[in-house]
Amino acid sequence: MKLQYIEAGEIVTTHGVRGEVKVLSWLDSPDMLCEFSRCRIGGKEYAMDAVRVQKTCNLVKLRGVDTMEDAQKLRGKTMELYREDISDELIFAAELVGVEVFAGETSIGKITEVLDYPGNSVYVVQGEREYLIPAVKEFILSTDLEKNEMRVKLLEGMASDED
Numbered sequence: 001m002k003l004q005y006i007e008a009g010e011i012v013t014t015h016g017v018r019g020e021v022k023v024l025s026w027l028d029s030p031d032m033l034c035e036f037s038r039c040r041i042g043g044k045e046y047a048m049d050a051v052r053v054q055k056t057c058n059l060v061k062l063r064g065v066d067t068m069e070d071a072q073k074l075r076g077k078t079m080e081l082y083r084e085d086i087s088d089e090l091i092f093a094a095e096l097v098g099v100e101v102f103a104g105e106t107s108i109g110k111i112t113e114v115l116d117y118p119g120n121s122v123y124v125v126q127g128e129r130e131y132l133i134p135a136v137k138e139f140i141l142s143t144d145l146e147k148n149e150m151r152v153k154l155l156e157g158m159a160s161d162e163d
Contacts, residue, residue, distance in 0.1 A: 002145040003095050005040055005080040008033060014071040015059050020050075021071045023058040023079055033058045040080040093121065095145055101125045101133075103154045111150070123150075130160040 009025040025033055030053045038047050039062075047063040060079075065071050093114035101108050101123070109127020114135075121135040133139055133152055141151040 001095060001098055001148055003083055003092070006083055006086065006092050006094070008039065008079045008081045009058070011041070011074045011077050011079060012057070013075060014068050017068050018061070019065040019067050019071045020059050020061050021065070021074055022054070023060055025056070025058055030054075030056060030058050033060075036081055036085055038082065038085070040082065041074055041077050091143060091145065096123065096143075096150075099143070099145070099148055099150050101127075101131075101150045101152055103152055108152075108154070131158050132160055133158055 008027055009023040011021045012024045013022045014020065015022050023033065027033060034051045034053065036048060036051070038045060039060075040046070041062075046065070048060055049063050050059075050061040052059050062071075062074075065074065093116075096111045096114055099111045101111060107127065108129070108131060109125045111123050112126045113124040115122040115124060115132075123131075123133045123135055125131040125133060131154070133154075139153050139155070141153055143150045
């Protein structure tokens, strides 16, 4: 299901005296956040006047947040991006939970969880059986968030209760 907002990270602290915040990025890399010019925090939209990478985090200057005290009020809050500002080709794990999965024309269940592993992610699909499907092109034939469905190729052993 396509979400309206994507959680991008948590504001962990302030930076300097001019209202910058330090964001612990939850995106694939902190560089991704640099591509955006607006965000949403606590239900309020903010223009991002400057975004730069500092190690594994981002330093962000939000319009209207001009003092350390203003920035401190945002500490611990989640920064969200507008889905409409993100390429449709990018699909986020949160959008996959609840997607119905088909092998051929047969529904095998819905994605209940996305497990992150160093090599690739694995989709946990729960139906009559539980399936663990690697998130690689060989097995994921198509994903359509508008229709809320994914088509996969199953191999023997992908069902968790198979011997």
